Every structure is written in C-alpha cells, then in structure tokens.
Amino acid sequence: xxxxxxxxxxxxxxxxxxxxxxxxxxxxxxxxxxxxxxxxxxxxxxxxxxxxxxxxxxxxxxxxxxxxxxxxxxxxxxxxxxxxxxxxxxxxxxxxxxxxxxxxxxxxxxxxxxxxxxxxxxxxxxxxxxxxxxxxxxxxxxxxxxxxxxxxxxxxxxxxxxxxxxxxxxxxxxxxxxxxxxxxxxxxxxxxxxxxxxxxxxxxxxxxxxxxxxxxxxxxxxxxxxxxxxxxxxxxxxxxxxxxxxxxxxxxxxxxxxxxxxxxxxxxxxxxxxxxxxxxxxxxxxxxxxxxxxxxxxxxxxxxxxxxxxxxxxx
Amino acid sequence: xxxxxxxxxxxxxxxxxxxxxxxxxxxxxxxxxxxxxxxxxxxxxxxxxxxxxxxxxxxxxxxxxxxxxxxxxxxxxxxxxxxxxxxxxxxxxxxxxxxxxxxxxxxxxxxxxxxxxxxxxxxxxxxxxxxxxxxxxxxxxxxxxxxxxxxxxxxxxxxxxxxxxxxxxxxxxxxxxxxxxxxxxxxxxxxxxxxxxxxxxxxxxxxxxxxxxxxxxxxxxxxxxxxxxxxxxxxxxxxxxxxxxxxxxxxxxxxxxxxxxxxxxxxxxxxxxxxxxxxxxxxxxxxxxxxxxxxxxxxxxxxxxxxxxxxxxxxxxxxxxxxxxxxxx
Numbered sequence: 211x212x213x214x215x216x217x218x219x220x221x222x223x224x225x226x227x228x229x230x231x232x233x234x235x236x237x238x239x240x241x242x243x244x245x246x247x248x249x250x251x252x253x254x255x256x257x258x259x260x261x262x263x264x265x266x267x268x269x270x271x272x273x274x275x276x277x278x279x280x281x282x283x284x285x286x287x288x289x290x291x292x293x294x295x296x297x298x299x300x301x302x303x304x305x306x307x308x309x310x311x312x313x314x315x316x317x318x319x320x321x322x323x324x325x326x327x328x329x330x331x332x333x334x335x336x337x338x339x340x341x342x343x344x345x346x347x348x349x350x351x352x353x354x355x356x357x358x359x360x361x362x363x364x365x366x367x368x369x370x371x372x373x374x375x376x377x378x379x380x381x382x383x384x385x386x387x388x389x390x391x392x393x394x395x396x397x398x399x400x401x402x403x404x405x406x407x408x409x410x411x412x413x414x415x416x417x418x419x420x421x422x423x424x425x426x427x428x429x430x431x432x433x434x435x436x437x438x439x440x441x442x443x444x445x446x447x448x449x450x451x452x453x454x455x456x457x458x459x460x461x462x463x464x465x466x467x468x469x470x471x472x473x474x475x476x477x478x479x480x481x482x483x484x485x486x487x488x489x490x491x492x493x494x495x496x497x498x499x500x501x502x503x504x505x506x507x508x509x510x511x512x513x514x515x516x517x518x519x520x521x522x523x524x525x
Numbered sequence: 526x527x528x529x530x531x532x533x534x535x536x537x538x539x540x541x542x543x544x545x546x547x548x549x550x551x552x553x554x555x556x557x558x559x560x561x562x563x564x565x566x567x568x569x570x571x572x573x574x575x576x577x578x579x580x581x582x583x584x585x586x587x588x589x590x591x592x593x594x595x596x597x598x599x600x601x602x603x604x605x606x607x608x609x610x611x612x613x614x615x616x617x618x619x620x621x622x623x624x625x626x627x628x629x630x631x632x633x634x635x636x637x638x639x640x641x642x643x644x645x646x647x648x649x650x651x652x653x654x655x656x657x658x659x660x661x662x663x664x665x666x667x668x669x670x671x672x673x674x675x676x677x678x679x680x681x682x683x684x685x686x687x688x689x690x691x692x693x694x695x696x697x698x699x700x701x702x703x704x705x706x707x708x709x710x711x712x713x714x715x716x717x718x719x720x721x722x723x724x725x726x727x728x729x730x731x732x733x734x735x736x737x738x739x740x741x742x743x744x745x746x747x748x749x750x751x752x753x754x755x756x757x758x759x760x761x762x763x764x765x766x767x768x769x770x771x772x773x774x775x776x777x778x779x780x781x782x783x784x785x786x787x788x789x790x791x792x793x794x795x796x797x798x799x800x801x802x803x804x805x806x807x808x809x810x811x812x813x814x815x816x817x818x819x820x821x822x823x824x825x826x827x828x829x830x831x832x833x834x835x836x837x838x839x840x841x842x843x844x845x846x847x848x849x850x851x852x853x854x
Contacts, residue, residue, distance in 0.1 A: 355536065356543040359832040359839075363797050363809075365551070367816035368824060372555035456680045460798060463682045464813070476682075483686055489694065499683055507678035514674075 238519045245515020251508025258501075259318050262311035269296065271305035273312040274471040278303040288491045298493040300478070301485045309473040310497040316474045317505055320385065321455035324392035328454075329447045331393065332400025337439060339401075340408025341431065347405075354398045362457070363464065366391045370466050388467050392457050396450060403446055407439045445520055448513035452506045459502055475502040526847070533843060537836045544832040545607075545825070549590055552821035562819035563618050576618050614829060615822035617815075624826035628808060634709050635807035638799065639792040641723055642730035647785065650735050654742025655769055658750060669739060676736030685729040685802035692725060707804030726803045730796060734788060741784060745777040752776075779846050786842030793838070794831025 239245040266272055281289055281299035288299040297307040339347040366388075373380050373387050380387070411417055417434050425433075461467030462476025470477055478498040482488040488495035556562055560577035568576075576582075579598035581589050597605030598616050605613040605623055614624040657669040679687075693704050704725050710718040749755060750773055758772045795809030808827060815823035 352536065352539055352543070355540040356547065359540055359544055359835040360547070361794050361812065361828055361831040364795070364812045364816050364824060364828055364831070367813065368551050368555045371816070371819060372551075452678070459680055460682060463680075464797070464801065466817075479683065479686070488690075495686070495690075499686075502680065502683065503678055506680065507674060510674060510678050 235519070239515060242515040242518050244511045245519060248508050248510070248512025248515050251504060252512050255314060255505050255508055256318070258311055259315040262308070262315050265311055266305075266308045269294065269305060269308065271295075271308050273308050273473050274304065276303045277305075281305075288487060288494060290491055291493055297497045298491050300481060300491075300494050301487045306478075306493055306497040309478060310475070310501045313473045313475040313478055313498055314501055314505065316385075316468055316472070317455045317458060317502070320388055320392070320458040320468075321451055324389045324458070325396065325447055325451045325454045327389065327393040328396035328450070329400050329443060332397035332402075333404045333439065333443050335397070336401035336404030336406075337408050337431070337435060340405040340412065341427070341435065350401065350405075354401055357395060357398050360395075362395055363461070363466075365395075366461055367466055384467065384469055388458055388461060391461075392454050395457075396454060399450060400443060400446065404439050404443055407442060408435055411435055411438055441520070445513070445516055448509065448516055451513070452509040455502075455509070456506060475499075475505075529847065530844065533840060537840050540836055541829070541832055545829050546590075548825045548828040549593065550586075552824050553586060553589070556819045556821055559819070559821065563821070565618055565621070579616075579618075614826035617820055617823050619818065619820045620823075624822050627811065627823060628826055628830050631806060631808045631811050633711065634805050635793060635795060635800070635809065637709075637712060637719065637723060638726055638730070638796055638805060638807060639789055641720075641727045642734070642792065643785070643789050645727055646731040646734040646738060647781075649731070650738035650742055651774065651781075653735065653739040655746055655774055657739065657743045658746035659765075659769055661747060666743075670743075673736045673739045676732050676739075678736075679732065681729060681733050681798045682802060684732050685726070685799055688725050688729055689802065709805050726796075726799050726805060729799050729802070730792060737788075738781065738784070741780055742777065745780050746773055749773045749777040779849060782846055782849075783842050786838045786845075787835075790835040790838035793834045795827065 239249060262273075271277065277299065281295060281303035283289065286301075288301055288303065289295055290298045292298070295305055295307070297305075297310065300306055300309065335350055339350040369391055370384070370387060373382060373384070411434065417430060420430055420434055458467055458474065459476035459479075462474040463480045465477070465480060468474035468477055470481070475498040479495060479502070482495040482498070553559070559580075560573045560582055563580070564573045564576045581592045584592070593606065593615065595606050595608050597607075597609065597613060599605070600616050600623065605616045607614060612625070614628075616623050617627060620627060653669050653673075657666045660666050696703055705722055708722055710722050712719045746769075754776070755768060755773055758768050763772070793808075795807065795812050797809035797813050799805070800807045800809040801813070808830065811823065812827035812831070815821070815827065
C-alpha cells in the first residue's frame with residue numbers, strides 16, 4: 211500500500227549545502243551508520259538478484275522446475291535444507307533458494323520501474339502545477355485528492371480484471387500491470403512534494419531576480435527550478451522504493467499480482483501459507499520471508515541514512 | 526475559519542463525487558458481460574435478462590449512470606439509487622442484499638479492528654517516542670529506533686503470519702489455546718471473547734504503525750524540546766516528567782494527529798490483508814471478494830465507502846489541527 215506517512219523532505223535541504231560531489235557524498239554516507247548498513251544490504255540484494263541464474267545453473271534447478279522424485283518424500287512432504295536443495299524444497303518440489311533469488315529479482319524488477327515511473331510523472335505534474343498555478347494547479351490538486359482516497363487493493367483488482375482478455379488470458383503481462391498500478395498510486399506523493407518545492411522556490415530571491423532580468427520560462431524551469439527540485443525528488447525515490455516493493459509483494463500475496471509459477475516473494479509466502487507445509491518445512495516460508503524483510507530493511511535504512519546525510523536538520 | 530471550512534467541504538465533496546464517477550467508469554469498463562457476472566449463480570437466461578433490465582445495461586453509459594444515481598434497480602418497489610430516500614448504493618444480486626446494508630453489516634468488525642489497533646499503537650508510540658527523544662543519542666534511543674526500523678520493514682502480511690504461527694500454531698501444538706486463529710465475536714455479545722479474537726489482528730496492524738509513529742513522535746518532540754517555551758517550563762521548576770509529557774507532548778502532537786487520522790481512515794476503509802489472514806469478515810474482505818467475483822455494485826459501494834471515510838477523517842484532522850494551532854509555539 212502506498213504510504214501516507216513519509217514526510218516530504220523539507221525545503222530546508224535547499225538552503226543547506228549537501229555534499230554535491232560524488233566522492234564526498236559517498237564518504238558522508240559511509241560515516242552514517244544507517245546508510246552504511248543499508249548500502250551494504252542493498253548491494254547484497256542486487257548481487258543476489260543478479261546471480262539468480264548463476265545459482266540456478268550451479269545447483270542445477272530451474273526456478274519453475276519440479277523435482278517430485280528427489281524433493282518430495284513418499285507422502286509428498288518437501289525435504290528440508292540439504293546439499294542439493296540448500297533451503298529445501300516447496301510443496302511442488304521446487305528449489306526454495308533458487309525461487310527466492312528469482313523472487314528477489316521480481317521485487318526489484320517491479321519496484322524500481324514502478325517508483326521511477328511514479329517519480330517522472332509526479333515530478334512533471336508537480337513542477338508544472340507549481341509553476342503555472344491557477345486552474346491547472348487546482349485541477350491537479352483535486353485529482354491527487356481523488357487518487358489518495360481511492361482504496362488501493364480494490365482498484366488494483368478491478369484493473370487486473372480489466373486486463374483479462376475474452377479468453378481469460380491476460381492481455382498484457384501482469385508484471386507490467388502491477389508496475390502501472392503501483393505507479394498510478396505513488397505518483398501523487400511525488401507530485402505533492404515537487405509542487406510544494408516549486409511553489410517555495412518561485413518566491414525565492416534568485417528566481418525573482420531571474421524574472422526581473424527577463425528570463426524566459428524555460429530558463430527558469432531548467433536553470434532555477436529543476437536543479438533544486440531533482441535532488442530532493444531523487445532522495446524521495448529511495449524512500450518510496452521499499453513501499454513499492456511491499457506493494458508488489460502484498461498484491462502477489464493476495465493472488466492478484468505476479469502469477470504462479472513465476473516466483474515472487476509475495477506469492478511464495480502465500481503458497482507456504484495456503485499449503486501449511488511450512489509447519490513441517492519452515493524454510494519454505496522463512497526463505498522468501500527473510501528475503502523480503504532484508505530487502506525492505508536494507509532500502510529503508512539506506513534511504514533514511516541518505517536523508518540524514520543530505521538533510522542534517524531533519525530527523 | 527468559516528471560509529476555510531467551506532473551501533475544505535467543497536473540496537471533500539468534489540473528491541467523493543469524482544471517486545464515485547471513477548469507480549463507476551472503472552467497473553463498467555473492467556467487467557465484460559456484467560449481466561452474467563452479476564446474476565445469481567444458478568440464474569437462467571431470464572434472470573440474466575432481468576439484471577440487465579434492472580441496471581439498464583443496454584443503455585448508453587450516461588443513461589446508466591443517471592439511472593444508477595437517481596433511481597437504481599427497483600427492488601420490490603423500492604429504488605436503490607443514491608439520490609433517493611433512504612440513500613442506497615445499489616443492489617447486490619449475488620447476495621440478494623442492498624449494498625448499503627451489506628457494508629453497514631461489516632462496519633462493526635472493521636471499526637473494532639481499526640480502533641483497537643489505534644489505541645495500542647498510539648499508546649506505545651507516544652511512550653516510545655517521548656522516551657527516545659528524552660534520551661536522544663543513548664543506547665535506549667538507538668534500541669528503540671532499531672525496533673522501529675524492524676517494525677517498519679515487516680510487511681503487514683508477514684507480521685500477521687508470524688504472529689499467527691508463533692502465538693497460535695506453536696502454542697496450540699503445546700496444548701495452549703491462548704488465541705483463536707480466526708473469527709469475530711461481537712462486542713455486545715461477549716467483550717472478553719471480542720478482545721481475545723481481535724488481539725492478534727490488533728497487534729499485526731499496530732506493529733507496522735508503531736514503526737512509523739515512534740519516529741514521528743520522536744522527531745516532533747525533539748523539535749519542540751529545542752524551543753524557548755520548554756526552557757521556560759523548565760525554568761519554572763517543573764519536573765522533567767511534566768515537562769515532557771504535559772508541555773512538550775501537547776505541542777508536538779499535531780503531526781501525530783494528522784498522520785494518525787489518515788492511517789486510521791485507511792484501515793477503516795478496509796484492512797484487507799489483516800482481515801484476510803485472520804478470517805475477519807470486515808469491509809476489506811467484502812470489497813476484495815466483490816472485486817474478484819465481479820460483483821460491481823459492491824465494488825463501487827465499498828470504494829465510495831472507503832473514500833468517504835478517508836475524506837471525513839482528513840476533514841476532521843484538518844479542523845482539529847487548525848483549532849490546536851494557538852498551542853503551537
């Protein structure tokens with residue numbers, strides 16, 4: 211669910227001098243405990259997602275391949291961790307480790323584009339309405355109000371129903387639909403943030419000065435507004451990313467996101483719960499659960515550290 | 526103030542109307558062959574035709590919308606439109622019940638869930654937040670913020686599953702039946718059983734919220750603690766306890782109220798995940814099942830209901846924080 215809690219990064223960021231150059235930013239990040247922890251976790255998660263096919267080859271199990279003879283015992287109970295199945299198997303005799311790694315991949319493949327799309331749309335709308343003001347500003351404000359009061363999951367369900375073709379097969383890939391749904395709800399936060407920043411910037415002396423000097427709108431947009439809005443928006447992207455990842459996992463958990471047999475951390479956890487087999491093979495649940503927790507924790511820690519570094523006055 | 530209230534009211538009502546229109550459009554576009562989907566399961570062609578007639582499904586969309594708003598399907602002579610008396614949000618042919626009635630019957634469950642969780646999360650967040658701000662930089666502060674991170678990073682469905690695994694399944698294998706795994710007992714029937722059935726769902730919701738609110742309370746407290754007004758309170762010789770909990774907390778409460786109202790509104794509109802995991806028959810489950818089955822009068826109804834709760838809560842929160850403004854230093 212898109213969250214309502216993350217407070218927009220303060221405009222104060224603009225007046226401070228955050229470390230702009232890359233190396234100094236990195237040093238500052240390494241000095242912040244939360245950022246350091248987060249950064250390492252994020253690197254680990256990305257590596258895990260990248261090496262998924264490698265691990266699959268190494269252990270010789272594909273993500274959707276079933277090994278009913280070796281992975282399930284006589285009564286159909288999946289085996290626990292062993293030298294062939296490092297995290298054991300699931301109810302269908304598939305390798306939990308390989309599926310968890312591929313699920314991590316899906317989390318990033320949905321979360322990153324969804325948040326980025328939301329950022330692009332939100333920033334364009336926010337900056338435009340902040341600069342133009344008037345009726346356009348009011349209309350977008352009203353639209354944002356509407357989107358915010360729409361219940362997320364029910365809307366997502368209706369949109370997924372819309373995606374079902376006459377033969378019951380999805381028209382476009384569910385991956386794309388999930389990305390679009392998450393972005394459709396998340397852009398509002400970016401729009402609010404960037405509109406607020408733009409309005410504040412517009413009344414700043416340096417923008418006034420530019421206007422007095424006869425600067426064109428385009429100049430004000432590209433030289434005065436965007437360079438100051440973008441860094442804040444990018445930090446907020448990092449704040450919003452874990453929320454998007456959770457949103458995908460939740461949709462998949464409820465059975466309306468990424469569909470089996472494609473592994474997603476959400477639908478793996480749902481499988482474990484539905485079959486109750488995790489009660490005998492706990493790694494069936496723990497594998498994807500720990501992975502999801504670590505991903506979200508890592509990104510949360512990183513983004514919060516990033517905020518600490520860039521906005522020392524904030525929390 | 527009056528001008529502010531009127532503006533806010535206009536905006537809220539516009540939002541609701543837009544949500545209604547969008548929900549109507551979305552469901553009409555999303556569901557193909559609605560008459561068949563909406564008719565009772567074993568209905569023959571006649572039943573399907575009757576549904577199509579009752580909803581005027583053969584008319585162009587604007588006439589359908591007009592019919593939906595101003596008349597609605599006649600059920601035993603009673604119109605089920607929004608602009609009739611009593612106002613209704615249509616009729617579920619699947620469940621043979623007016624949508625409004627259906628939603629209202631589920632509200633007690635969701636409201637119990639939301640309000641109980643609110644009490645737990647607010648109490649704990651206020652105490653944790655104030656104590657963390659009071660001891661800024663100490664081990665306790667770091668410990669509390671680490672806890673907040675963990676709580677924040679646990680998706681609700683995971684918290685719910687872990688709680689029901691450890692506090693229900695593991696305990697019950699040892700013969701201890703502290704909590705039921707699911708179900709709901711009305712408060713009026715048996716208050717003790719009501720609380721016992723809701724405790725795990727409350728905790729599930731509260732844990733996620735504590736992760737957010739502890740940090741908000743702490744941040745807001747730190748801001749207030751640096752102001753002159755607190756220095757004055759200390760100079761008057763008030764005890765630290767009074768300074769923190771009476772003076773500072775009161776002034777630091779505004780962001781907590783704003784956020785609390787909105788979070789409460791979201792949960793009240795249907796705590797889908799928690800309701801699903803703990804088998805609570807609330808508004809959220811009603812909405813999801815309706816969306817899955819394509820019972821779109823219920824989908825529109827629950828969407829409008831959730832939006833109405835959200836809009837009302839934000840309205841109240843806005844007024845409340847405005848009224849508190851003189852308290853702000």
